[in-house]
Amino acid sequence: MINTLRALLKQKGYSLTKPRLIVFGVLAGKEPQTMAEIIGLTANKIDRATVYRTIELFEQAGIAHRLNIGFKYKIELTEVFNGHHHHLHCTACGRTFPLPANPMLETMIDTVASKADFAPRGHQLEIYGLCQNCSKPS
Amino acid sequence: MINTLRALLKQKGYSLTKPRLIVFGVLAGKEPQTMAEIIGLTANKIDRATVYRTIELFEQAGIAHRLNIGFKYKIELTEVFNGHHHHLHCTACGRTFPLPANPMLETMIDTVASKADFAPRGHQLEIYGLCQNCSKPS
DNA sequence: CAGTATTTGCAAATTTGTCGCAATAATCTA
DNA sequence: TAGATTATTGCGACAAATTTGCAAATACTG
Numbered sequence: 001m002i003n004t005l006r007a008l009l010k011q012k013g014y015s016l017t018k019p020r021l022i023v024f025g026v027l028a029g030k031e032p033q034t035m036a037e038i039i040g041l042t043a044n045k046i047d048r049a050t051v052y053r054t055i056e057l058f059e060q061a062g063i064a065h066r067l068n069i070g071f072k073y074k075i076e077l078t079e080v081f082n083g084h085h086h087h088l089h090c091t092a093c094g095r096t097f098p099l100p101a102n103p104m105l106e107t108m109i110d111t112v113a114s115k116a117d118f119a120p121r122g123h124q125l126e127i128y129g130l131c132q133n134c135s136k137p138s
Numbered sequence: 139m140i141n142t143l144r145a146l147l148k149q150k151g152y153s154l155t156k157p158r159l160i161v162f163g164v165l166a167g168k169e170p171q172t173m174a175e176i177i178g179l180t181a182n183k184i185d186r187a188t189v190y191r192t193i194e195l196f197e198q199a200g201i202a203h204r205l206n207i208g209f210k211y212k213i214e215l216t217e218v219f220n221g222h223h224h225h226l227h228c229t230a231c232g233r234t235f236p237l238p239a240n241p242m243l244e245t246m247i248d249t250v251a252s253k254a255d256f257a258p259r260g261h262q263l264e265i266y267g268l269c270q271n272c273s274k275p276s
Numbered sequence: 277c278a279g280t281a282t283t284t285g286c287a288a289a290t291t292t293g294t295c296g297c298a299a300t301a302a303t304c305t306a
Numbered sequence: 307t308a309g310a311t312t313a314t315t316g317c318g319a320c321a322a323a324t325t326t327g328c329a330a331a332t333a334c335t336g
Contacts (some may be wrong), residue, residue, distance in 0.1 A: 015302055016315065035292080047316045048213025052293060068264075077153075087257045102250050112240050113265045118226045121267040126206075127251045129259040151332055155283065175321080185285045188326060 004080060005063060012061045020044045023054045024063070028081070032074035032096050034065050069096060069126060084124040092121065092134035099127065139166065142218060143201060150199045157184045161192045162201070166219070170205050170212035170234050179207040183227060207234060230272035235264070 003022055006016050013019075019042075026041050028034065039051050046054075055075055058064035062080060066073045069089050074096060076082065076113075084106075088097040113120040142149045143162055144154050152158075157180075164179050177189050184192075185268075193213055196202035197274040200218065202273075207227050212234060213256065214220065242257040 015311095015313065019315070025249045048292090049294075049317080050244050050315055052295070053314085059166065068211070073206070086250075088251060088254060088258075090256075091259065097254075097256070099250065099254055099256075102246075105246050105250060106248060108240075109265065111264065112224075112237065112243055113226060116226060116235075116237055117270040118228075118235070118237075118265065119268040119273045120265050121229065123263060123265040125247070125261065127256065127258050127261040129251065130257040132255040135257045137243065151282095153282065155333070156283070166306080186323095187325075188284055191283085 001081065002053060008061045008063050014061060019050050020054055020057075022046060023051060023058070024077075027064060027075060027077050032076035032087075034072050034074050038075060060075075065128075067096070068124065072094070086127065088127050088129065088131065090131035090134055091128050092130055095131060097131060139219065145216070147197045152195060157188050158192055158195075158204035160184060161189060161196070162193075162260050165202055165213060165215050170207075170214035170225075172210055172212050176180060184230060203236070205262070205264075224265065224266070226265050226269065228272055229266055230268055233269060235269060 001003070002021075002024075007022075009020070021055050022042055022045055023038065027036055035051070038055070039048050042051060055064060057065070058075075062078055064077050067076055069085065069087070079085070082098065084101040085098040088099050088102060089095075089102055090097070109123055109125070110120050113123075140159075140162075143159075147158070149155055149268075150205060155221070158185055160180055161176065161215065173189070173193070173206055177186050180189060197204065200216055202213050202215050205214055207225070217223070220236070222239040223236040224239065225238050227233075228235070247261055247263075248258050251261075
């Protein structure tokens with residue numbers, strides 16, 4: 001994991017610094033995080049500006065990317081680390097869950113775009129609703 | 139159209155005011171707009187703060203909703219006015235095109251979510267790539 | 277049309293994201 | 307591994323985006 005990180009950084013000529021490792025640590029194996037969350041979790045270690053710069057750099061290096069959810073956006077590691085997937089966003093508790101990609105669905109999405117004379121390069125599917133926990137009768 | 143607008147507002151106990159009509163007019167029948175665009179188009183008629191408040195109110199009343207595209211978000215009228223559809227976002231020219239919903243695709247999305255023990259209430263699919271115009275050989 | 281409740285504009289305050297630059301840490305070379 | 311070179315960080319100042327309080331204006335009700 002760290003090796004992949006190092007490799008992706010090196011590919012772009014970036015170095016693996018302490019702040020970058022910290023930000024990566026905050027993202028690894030967690031649900032997508034908002035900027036505020038990342039900044040909060042690293043507040044005593046890294047400056048706000050560095051967090052923004054790091055995220056931007058991670059995006060350029062294909063390490064992390066933005067996920068648009070409702071108003072805000074959240075950051076998560078790319079499919080290199082997480083595999084391609086979509087998201088289930090619970091409108092009750094605000095959590096975001098990964099939904100493993102379904103090959104048939106992927107194909108259909110590309111097909112539908114192509115039929116509209118559009119050359120698809122990627123997509124993002126966000127499903128809104130209630131997670132298992134929030135739809136339980138209280 | 140205006141009647142539907144009035145009805146949706148009344149349903150929530152909101153009144154149909156001049157500023158709300160103006161904002162509605164800016165959104166009706168157009169591509170999704172960014173906040174900056176809406177504010178710009180109404181600058182000499184409505185205060186910025188009112189635009190923000192109106193959009194928020196439109197969201198609550200199911201009149202308009204936010205569409206997340208790349209970094210920014212855009213506003214468009216809901217399916218009540220526009221029908222359910224997805225979006226093709228051209229990464230070259232930045233335009234956003236509607237993609238009429240495909241029933242089979244819709245079904246598959248709901249199914250996939252349900253299988254993950256999630257109760258889907260809606261979804262948003264953004265496809266990124268090149269529009270017909272931008273993929274032409276120049 | 278008056279009375280009441282809602283909504284607006286304005287100005288100020290927050291929040292969010294960016295930038296320049298000197299200090300610091302990482303990388304490279306010998 | 308020391309020393310030179312380059313990339314990166316923290317800090318403070320900015321700039322942009324969004325929110326809020328409140329008095330004045332507008333819409334709705336009877």
